[in-house]
Amino acid sequence: MIAHKSSASTGKGDIARSFFGAFRFSRRAIELVWSTSHALTIALATLTLIAGLLPAGIAWVGAQIVDAVVAASREVQSGGAAHLAAVFWLVVLEGLLVGAMAAAQRGISFCQSLLRAQLGQRVNVMILEKALTLDLAHFEDSEFYDKLTRARREASSRPLSLVNRTFGLAQNVIALVSYGVLLVSFSPWAMAVLLLAGLPAFVAETKFSGDAFTLFRWRSPDTRMQLYLETVLAREDGAKEVKLFGLGPMLLDRYRGIFHKLYKADRNLTLRRDSWGLGLGLIGTLTLYGAYAWIAFTTAMARITLGQMTMYFMLFRQGQSAVSAILSSIGGMYEDNLYLSTLYDYLETPVRAPSGSASRGTHATDGIRFERVSFTYPGAESPALEDINLHIRPGESLALVGQNGSGKTTLIKLLTRLYSPDSGRILLDGVDLVDWDETALRRRIGVIFQDFARYQLRVGENVGAGDVNHFEDEARWREASEKGMASEFIENLPAGYETQLGKWFNDGRELSGGQWQKIALARAFMRSEADILVLDEPTAAMDAEAEATIFEHFRTLSKNRIVILISHRFSTVRMADQIIVIQDGRIIEHGNHDQLVQQAGHYAHLFSLQAKGYQ
Template structure:
């Protein structure tokens, strides 16, 4: 249960204030397709005028029929009536009404077609905007759970608000129709308009209230909804199936999902019952108002104030106007409710990254001359009081192969993230060829850094596309892709695939071929070679390889990185010993530095860790 104390109430002003996003939504829709947007509005403008015309033509038909029945008969046959010309006006009116009915159907079908196409174009366009915005954000803005909730809400609004477009344009159409009907009613009985508004106002306010309640419920259920999605993924994913079965986790996941889903269902059920009860009451009031107006119009017709045609016109207009106003008010409240969700989307678009290129940023120095220097660098992750690195001083010379060694949490991966400017230091500074890293153009800097992390992405694309992702602008260069695969020893893996480099990888889609962990890692390392960057970094990417395969990969890495600045991170000392220099990290600082033999001989921390690992092979 979501307690009201935890969820701030939204005032009517705040709810209506959410409509401020509608102009931005319209701009987004217009940018998605100006032609379809204009066509949708034009079609609805045509449809808006038809109801009043049909009602008025119907009134004229009835009045003409009544008038003809009060006159002497033109003859016993239809031919006599046609010959007399007394059916000319009536026949013309019937033809006009038929044409209006056909136009209504055609315009409705055309409008539905255009709206469906526009909704798809908008969804695609907004999805692109969402991905473009996400690509600009800092890593910090992805790793925060609050920001993940925010991104999840924004992602849902891209596809979940397409019906809002139809509602908005429908509202415009209904407003135009209401204005035309109101003018007609005002000419006969203006008091009917006031009666309608008084009857429908409670229903409108009720809908506004319950839409806001629904938004509050959805907003504060976002973390639990993400947990539901995660549990659903765990319980029905090929990636997790082995361990779920081996550990017998199926009942546990089902029970956990049921408990989360049950709480959410209970809240939704309570809100739905309250909404239905109040909605029924307000609907009954509106119906009573209609029949009160109907009785008064009938009385005035009996008294002779209105003709029979006037009666049908007024009752038809009143019924249609009541229905349109009810739909308009409820639709407005729904739009106001949905506009609350639009805040999730447009506020996400307003997030600004903090790690950006400075004005007149420098290009990456090619070639790198002096290298990378950390000067008294301190960094702690957002929402953490513990320093990942502190008072860190180190230098990685240009053209040098450096290995980073240390226990988990010593700061190895943090150093890599700082070099790639996925984060900026909290204290101190990092120099690249003597200039602050922040002075360089961010995109150019990252284009010259090839990094493969331990938790690299397994793209469910073809083998060639997996490797080509390392330098996307060269992703069509098969020669470069093959060369990168040969360097990483991925070429023999790909050669065994039925479709070679065109083979889709992973089991997510049809015809996909799954790879072992070690094979995936060779593909990922090829991605780093594809980059042909001046700085190469391998951050524990070979954990799934056996010792021999890892040695071969790092031996090739050593050979192929000659002339480049390279950083490798591994827990296997047999691998890191091939580096020019080894930096031993402890508590976020460099505890020792030197070649393998020198560090072993010194009997320090490195020698201790090396001896512990070596004893395991004896």
């Protein structure tokens, strides 16, 4: 029995800690709003104070008007009129107070609207700034995407909502205190009745706020899938296959299925929330009318005046509204804090601290070395690369050959520090990549990935994306496009380098796959100081003749640079000084074309298969 009591006590303590712990983000939200606009925050606080004090004043003046009218009526019947002027001036005063109350509420709404716009932008920028600091591994993690989705969906509106509720709480507390000052003269118990009547509904509302947040977290993967299905069904890059393969009805049915699943959970929560809210809300209604009967009986016994009765009626009604609003604000703040936890959970995602500061190597002629490098993707069971040893000197070219998924692109990700090896080390000019300043390292590398970005921007900006320092430099666009063999078709576009690409915006122009790859090649050449060029299937969308022309041109331009090439076309691969064959993350063959053909191994087998296709 004792153990049971202890357990129950602990459970209650955990609930209390969980409830009050949920408010830990309130201070940070207020600081965020304050830093967004000092002037608007001060104005909102001042108007909230005024709006909290005025209702009690209006109620008190209303009571004076009723009593003055009763007195004036008696005077008129006896031939006097001394109280008529008092009635007039009291009515004028109440009108001024009501006008001030309306102005204060309008001012509060104005401040909230401006803060909402500024704060929404501020939080969205914070989310995007954080995204810029994250590693590639974060973006390849489904759980992280759930976290990001939750942060973006609700968190941009919650800080202001929390601050508005905080100011609303302050306003209603001020109003309730002012009502209490007037109600004490009627009965000290009046305030206790008001406060106790609102507690049951508050407890229920807080409980269901927690349930709603749990549901919100649970549904994040389904919400992301819905957004993805919308993208597939309604964007041009998925439209062709959706139509040709008849995928539309099936994907739309899946979209509807997710909605019905989420709707069912929402409906059940809403039914429970509203059922409890209705039942517990009746307690407040019964309390209000019980107070009315109490005041009416006291007036009938001539213990208070008719004006006081009117005032107390108003105070009880407004007091109950204030108590309800206070408890609702606290419950809402609890809910806002729960949702804000998703924002700060995302913003506080740990990131890898910059580890190096080197901007140049100790042996400029050493090139790139991989020494016993192994790497496994997070969550994967088998390594993507294992025990890789490799040396590429300046001016040499290296071709990577292997099946899809063998580890070729992973090797490039390690070289560019998008990932770090689990074991072994990679050196550039005698310095471990860990010790390089990442910006300095990446400025030395020009990369074209197989899935390069196709920006819905102008042609020139698509090229300029290769070097952010010269993003708007038209002369550099033209120079890089010449090297990437893209200038000829660019100059034939309607507006040349000013042509909008893609179909998302007006007058957008779509390019062929080969033209996009030339844009990507030009992008790589934007980094004129890059002495390492990495091409991951850069000409997969081109015909063999165009590819051969581009690579002859490319070899001329890449003298004295390290070139790393991934390609499935052996007519291109055979040009490389070194060729490595990767299988299941390991180097199984290494040499030049002639050496590997003579070995009659895996490379020779693949080469002969491809050669037969051209006979």
